[in-house]
Amino acid sequence: MSFYPVHKLAKLAGISVRTLHHYDRLGLLKPAVRTESRYRLYGDQELLLLQQILFYKELDFSLEEILQMVKDPNFDQLQALQNHRHAIETRRNRLTRLLETIDKTVSKLQGENAMLIDEELYAGFPKDKAEAYRNEAVEKYGSQVIEESEIKLRQLGKTNFDQLKAEQEEIAQTLAAMANQDPASVNVQEQVARHYANILAFWGKSVGGGNPLEAYKGLAQLYVDNLRFTSRNGQENPEFAAFLSKAMTYFVDARLNGKKSRNRDIK
Numbered sequence: 001m002s003f004y005p006v007h008k009l010a011k012l013a014g015i016s017v018r019t020l021h022h023y024d025r026l027g028l029l030k031p032a033v034r035t036e037s038r039y040r041l042y043g044d045q046e047l048l049l050l051q052q053i054l055f056y057k058e059l060d061f062s063l064e065e066i067l068q069m070v071k072d073p074n075f076d077q078l079q080a081l082q083n084h085r086h087a088i089e090t091r092r093n094r095l096t097r098l099l100e101t102i103d104k105t106v107s108k109l110q111g112e113n114a115m116l117i118d119e120e121l122y123a124g125f126p127k128d129k130a131e132a133y134r135n136e137a138v139e140k141y142g143s144q145v146i147e148e149s150e151i152k153l154r155q156l157g158k159t160n161f162d163q164l165k166a167e168q169e170e171i172a173q174t175l176a177a178m179a180n181q182d183p184a185s186v187n188v189q190e191q192v193a194r195h196y197a198n199i200l201a202f203w204g205k206s207v208g209g210g211n212p213l214e215a216y217k218g219l220a221q222l223y224v225d226n227l228r229f230t231s232r233n234g235q236e237n238p239e240f241a242a243f244l245s246k247a248m249t250y251f252v253d254a255r256l257n258g259k260k261s262r263n264r265d266i267k
Contacts, residue, residue: 003041028067055084171195179240183247192251213252220248
């Protein structure tokens with residue numbers, strides 16, 4: 001049989017030597033042996049009993065209650081361990097549910113109320129590129145339009161903003177897969193309509209002096225003039241840029257012509 005001096009048992013159990021001395025005074029955990037020099041030595045049975053004591057303490061039993069239980073002549077260590085397991089599983093499940101509730105509440109609060117900071121608006125871009133993109137947008141559309149757009153995006157909250165970015169990526173992938181189709185085809189134009197709505201959600205309706213269709217047509221030209229705006233994974237693709245620009249231009253012209261036709265009908 002192995003014996004542990006008090007300091008070694010304390011270290012093994014993660015408690016203090018003073019705690020073990022206290023348990024000894026209470027009669028809760030007596031050492032198996034006391035040497036002639038009055039040193040306490042604990043054996044295997046004491047280790048098991050200490051485990052039981054610590055389990056009960058974890059379940060918020062008082063030392064007096066624990067003493068009554070472990071000194072009961074009918075105390076069954078195996079049954080006690082099984083009871084401990086069941087109690088800990090129950091507590092774990094309850095704590096898991098509480099953590100899930102907290103996570104949902106935090107997500108809700110962040111998604112609905114927490115405004116994004118500037119760094120989150122341009123997350124994913126190297127800092128110098130993010131600044132360059134913003135400066136170009138300011139030069140093209142004006143600082144007031146860009147600032148209004150950024151305020152609107154901040155108010156979306158992280159959850160909605162992330163959803164908007166995810167939708168943008170999904171649309172881009174879909175259009176990239178259609179690059180060999182006719183830009184004016186129904187399928188392509190359906191995706192361009194989604195692209196326009198997504199872009200408008202980022203810009204806000206004040207872009208282009210309140211004429212977002214013209215601003216969108218300007219973006220179509222920008223895609224051809226500056227290939228980095230349609231690059232994927234750092235790779236520029238002139239063919240895709242040309243396809244997307246044509247599809248966007250067709251979309252705008254069809255909308256504008258439709259408006260003109262409706263205006264003539266009204267007159």
